[in-house]
Amino acid sequence: MIKAVVLAKGSGSRLGLMTSRNSVNRNSIPKGMAMLCGRPLLWHILSSLKQTEVHDIRIDRGYLGEQIENYFGDGRQKLQNRFNIQYSKDRTMRGTAASLELLAGQKGTTLVHYGDVIIDRRFCLNDLIDFHNEKNSDVTLLVKHVNDVRTCGIVRLSGTDGKILELAEKPYLDYPTQIPGWINCAVYVLSERARERCLSYLQPEEDPDNSKNDFMKNIFPKLLKEGFSFHGFPLNHFWRSVDSQSSLLDLQWKALSGEMNLQIPGRLHKKGNSKIWIEGDPTISRDAELRGFVYISSGASINGQARICNAVIGNNGKIWGRIENSIFPGAFGILSSDDFEVGERALIRRSIVCSGKIHSNLDSQVAAWDGKELVVEDLT
Numbered sequence: 001m002i003k004a005v006v007l008a009k010g011s012g013s014r015l016g017l018m019t020s021r022n023s024v025n026r027n028s029i030p031k032g033m034a035m036l037c038g039r040p041l042l043w044h045i046l047s048s049l050k051q052t053e054v055h056d057i058r059i060d061r062g063y064l065g066e067q068i069e070n071y072f073g074d075g076r077q078k079l080q081n082r083f084n085i086q087y088s089k090d091r092t093m094r095g096t097a098a099s100l101e102l103l104a105g106q107k108g109t110t111l112v113h114y115g116d117v118i119i120d121r122r123f124c125l126n127d128l129i130d131f132h133n134e135k136n137s138d139v140t141l142l143v144k145h146v147n148d149v150r151t152c153g154i155v156r157l158s159g160t161d162g163k164i165l166e167l168a169e170k171p172y173l174d175y176p177t178q179i180p181g182w183i184n185c186a187v188y189v190l191s192e193r194a195r196e197r198c199l200s201y202l203q204p205e206e207d208p209d210n211s212k213n214d215f216m217k218n219i220f221p222k223l224l225k226e227g228f229s230f231h232g233f234p235l236n237h238f239w240r241s242v243d244s245q246s247s248l249l250d251l252q253w254k255a256l257s258g259e260m261n262l263q264i265p266g267r268l269h270k271k272g273n274s275k276i277w278i279e280g281d282p283t284i285s286r287d288a289e290l291r292g293f294v295y296i297s298s299g300a301s302i303n304g305q306a307r308i309c310n311a312v313i314g315n316n317g318k319i320w321g322r323i324e325n326s327i328f329p330g331a332f333g334i335l336s337s338d339d340f341e342v343g344e345r346a347l348i349r350r351s352i353v354c355s356g357k358i359h360s361n362l363d364s365q366v367a368a369w370d371g372k373e374l375v376v377e378d379l380t
Helices: 012-018 041-051 063-071 096-103 126-135 192-201 214-226 245-257
Strands: 004-009 056-061 084-087 109-114 118-120 139-148 154-157 164-168 183-191 230-234 239-241 267-271 274-278 287-297 307-313 318-321 322-328 340-342 345-351 356-358 365-369 376-379
Touching: 004 096, 012 245, 012 376, 041 056, 041 063, 041 109, 041 126, 056 063, 056 096, 096 192, 096 214, 109 126, 109 192, 109 230, 118 183, 126 139, 126 183, 126 230, 126 267, 139 154, 164 214, 164 230, 183 192, 192 214, 192 340, 214 230, 239 245, 239 356, 245 287, 245 365, 307 318, 318 322, 322 340, 322 365, 345 365, 356 365, 356 376
Parallel strands: 004 056, 004 109, 056 084, 139 230, 274 287, 287 307, 307 322, 318 340, 322 345, 340 356
Antiparallel strands: 109 183, 118 239, 139 183, 154 164, 154 183, 267 274, 365 376
């Protein structure tokens, strides 16, 4: 029997106006509810668990976690699957490994999945679980070989059987040149023995970066030193950690263009090389031009001679102008949201508009209405 823990405590501070609770964005959301092609990041992660034997899921919620619980509930409506989903409540122990408290004393294997990691649908988590069982491993990490490991946790593998000989969290962060190697993809499988040993290491946190209870910074190195068996399962499909506004923007295009296989809701309309997804019944003017890769949600209206190329248009969007390579997330029923509007003279390029009325150009920026004025930041 295997149970899953999904880490969803992040505030998404690096997503700026899209998530942060501040005077600018009144409709703040937790990081896991940031929209990717019409659905929250967590929706894509939980949907990937449908292909496994996982039935019991624990979601370790934190910042604005009630939004996650209100949206997914027991999973039946949003995921069309009979998951047994339970949520953490006011847990004081911090750090990534502290999420294992949600399964303390439980029997069986544990799958851990970070709530900001998106993997191509062509990869089946069962392959990772089967590899873990075949190797009789204590801990198995999903790993990927990349050209530059500097911003990631790294692992060193033996050349034959996938054993992990060494692991460390971002040891080359300040290194001046690229370093190729294997990185940690933030999806783990733990035996019951390994999970309980991890729990024995947990301690109240005092340091601001929560390193004492972090899997890669402290807990896994201790287990490896003790002689617990660690293996790495190579991932050959697309993978991305959403850790910036730009990464979310780029991930949208990977999914819409087909470079990454992701479930995209709505009806697909093909015209030449263009692919247009339309969900529900938005209003689209006959004179509007849609080209490239475009997703339009129910509740949006594309008016007049609007020109849209490579964009995601969420609920409540009213578009008259030109949009290229941009995201208008909308609320998608999660929150009451200010409408966003793009005037006919505006040109929006590679930007994210959370709310507000745009009547001038944006280029590589993020915009949100704070109730008094439009606040604009540079894209990060």
